Amino acid sequence: MNLRKLFLTFGLAAAAMTMNAQSTFDVKLYNGRPPYNNGDPNDTAKVRVFLPTEKEATGRAVIICPGGAYETLSMDKEGYDWGEFFQNHGIAAIVLKYRMPHGEPEVPVSDAEQAMKLVRMNATSWRINRNDVGIMGFSAGGHLAATIATRSQGEAKPNFQILFYPVISMLEGYGHDRSRLNFLGKNPGKRDEKKYSADMNVSRVTPRAFIALSDDDDSVPPANGVNFYTELYRNDVRGSLHVYPGGGHGWGSKIGFRYHEEMMMDLKAWLKSF
Numbered sequence: 623m624n625l626r627k628l629f630l631t632f633g634l635a636a637a638a639m640t641m642n643a644q645s646t647f648d649v650k651l652y653n654g655r656p657p658y659n660n661g662d663p664n665d666t667a668k669v670r671v672f673l674p675t676e677k678e679a680t681g682r683a684v685i686i687c688p689g690g691a692y693e694t695l696s697m698d699k700e701g702y703d704w705g706e707f708f709q710n711h712g713i714a715a716i717v718l719k720y721r722m723p724h725g726e727p728e729v730p731v732s733d734a735e736q737a738m739k740l741v742r743m744n745a746t747s748w749r750i751n752r753n754d755v756g757i758m759g760f761s762a763g764g765h766l767a768a769t770i771a772t773r774s775q776g777e778a779k780p781n782f783q784i785l786f787y788p789v790i791s792m793l794e795g796y797g798h799d800r801s802r803l804n805f806l807g808k809n810p811g812k813r814d815e816k817k818y819s820a821d822m823n824v825s826r827v828t829p830r831a832f833i834a835l836s837d838d839d840d841s842v843p844p845a846n847g848v849n850f851y852t853e854l855y856r857n858d859v860r861g862s863l864h865v866y867p868g869g870g871h872g873w874g875s876k877i878g879f880r881y882h883e884e885m886m887m888d889l890k891a892w893l894k895s896f
Contacts (some may be wrong), residue, residue: 657732660724667733672705672715673709674876681751683714685737689761693764699874700760702799714750725807734770735778742777755781762801764788768820771829792818798842824853830860832892841871862892
């Protein structure tokens, strides 16, 4: 084999490997100073991108917001584990490490909106359909996802939402006290309570939703997810609500969750429905 043919063979092999290789990498969310300030200069925002192989890529993408009561983040079982799951099913996953609010709600909201814009900005190179970008969240991350789904506009607005045992309401006594305190601060006004209660901001243009929770959740009242579904129904927005008989709160990707198999089947079926 002559040298030219050798280089050509290696070039074709490298191209084939690139097409058939999954790709995972981290990206800073901001190049310069981020908008809004939570008072912690060491708290930075970034995303970890999980891209499927070019052959398996469906063009769909989902931004994942882990939970943690707006004071910490469950990055593995509510983040990276799901990134690998979607990646293996041909869906690009972007796991968001958002900044904690410390009473400044626009801090994590701006991070989630920037993540949405980042995905659409890189849609071509990441082989993503810019009109099929969703957002997923768990617990307080579910509140962040639902807030983006109900309030954000333009490039920051998702096409669908996936909520696991979500905090929905910011009204005192209805949602999750610790999440509310960390998100809104000690003495929030009624206006902000309503502004960030996702069930109060559903409209006919709110994107479709998959909602999963446990009936025995004693951390975030199940009524949060149920009320959100009810508002979707009232506004003719397609929703799929799954209330499992047990499991408590925070099961994330755990196979030990009693209804893990059923939940995965429900989610896969919903994702195939549109």
